[in-house]
Amino acid sequence: xxxxxxxxxxxxxxxxxxxxxxxxxxxxxxxxxxxxxxxxxxxxxxxxxxxxxxxxxxxxxxxxxxxxxxxxxxxxxxxxxxxxxxxxxxxxxxxxxxxxxxxxxxxxxxxxxxxxxxxxxxxxxxxxxxxxxxxxxxxxxxxxxxxxxxxxxxxxxxxxxxxxxxxxxxxxxxxxxxxxxxxxxxxxxxxxxxxxxxxxxxxxxxxxxxxxxxxxxxxxxxxxxxxxxxxxxxxxxxxxxxxxxxxxxxxxxxxxxxx
Numbered sequence: 001x002x003x004x005x006x007x008x009x010x011x012x013x014x015x016x017x018x019x020x021x022x023x024x025x026x027x028x029x030x031x032x033x034x035x036x037x038x039x040x041x042x043x044x045x046x047x048x049x050x051x052x053x054x055x056x057x058x059x060x061x062x063x064x065x066x067x068x069x070x071x072x073x074x075x076x077x078x079x080x081x082x083x084x085x086x087x088x089x090x091x092x093x094x095x096x097x098x099x100x101x102x103x104x105x106x107x108x109x110x111x112x113x114x115x116x117x118x119x120x121x122x123x124x125x126x127x128x129x130x131x132x133x134x135x136x137x138x139x140x141x142x143x144x145x146x147x148x149x150x151x152x153x154x155x156x157x158x159x160x161x162x163x164x165x166x167x168x169x170x171x172x173x174x175x176x177x178x179x180x181x182x183x184x185x186x187x188x189x190x191x192x193x194x195x196x197x198x199x200x201x202x203x204x205x206x207x208x209x210x211x212x213x214x215x216x217x218x219x220x221x222x223x224x225x226x227x228x229x230x231x232x233x234x235x236x237x238x239x240x241x242x243x244x245x246x247x248x249x250x251x252x253x254x255x256x257x258x259x
Contacts, residue, residue: 002225005030005232006214007066009057012040012151012239013247014185015072018095021207022070022214023233028225029218030232032064036259037239041147042075043116043183050118054080055087060259062090067223070214071095074115074182074206078122091217096128097182098204103132105202106178110137112171115182117142125182139174141167143183150185153243156192164189164196172198181205188247 006026008019012035019033034057036042042050054076061069070093071077071084077094085092097119102111119125120140129138149160171179179201181187187205194203218224225231233252237244241254248254 001067002223003030003227004065004067004223005032005234007032007034007061007064007069008072009034009036009054009061009069009076010072010184011042011053011075012037012147012185013237013244014147014150014183014188015070016244016247017184017187017205018070018072018207018210021211023231025211026215026218026225028228028231030225031234032061032066033233033235034061034257034259035235035237035239035244037151037237037244040151040239041116042073043118043142043147045118047079050076050079051083054084056259058084058088062088066090068093068214068218068221070210072184072210074184075118075122078119078124082124091221091223093210093214093217095184095206095210097125097180098206098209099128099180100132102178102180102202102204103136106136106176108175108177109135110139110174110176111178111180112139112141112168112174112176113180113182114141114143114167114186115180116147117144119182137174139171139176141171143167143186146189147183147185150188151239151243153246155188160189161192161196164192168196177201179203
């Protein structure tokens, strides 16, 4: 089992921001990445639809022999991971917006959260938010349209700039000093956000924490790959393979999979 791959799935290409962190921390681990781009974004779907898609993705990765599954999608985590953990024996790692470090470190007592509707309206998100947001102004913003544009490869487009300008406005008016990215697609917007935000505002995403948690869970279950041979990293999408390939800087082949 130690040499079996880590499975990673997302509603599209965004979860590659999580894959990059895992691959950087655990370069010996074999991985299979599954981009369900044909059904992106998950954030606008109902809870049952998100659960059904998450089950479909999970069962494919288990069929491929994955020893651990990373749900590299905030919406899928907040809506489906408890059910996945109940129904499958493989360990799961989930993604949640990193509210805690922002809340604990904010000096202005105001933080912004940019996420999908599916994440912001979920019970898990609201439970986490209420734990850490006492005495804070939390400006929640649905990033409507951003995932679709990123999936189309339009990360640096004028459309994205216009949406971000609109979404950041209430946060800047509230004098936030932390911006929490609550969708794994959004780290690809960090270069743009750094241009648009005042220098004192810190941007937080979950990638590094997820990679560390992945390592910890592998160690706990004695599943860490101790071999030093070059890892095999496989990427599948049911969308346009060229867009996923481009986001990976053309370093890997991407296969189209009708799933």
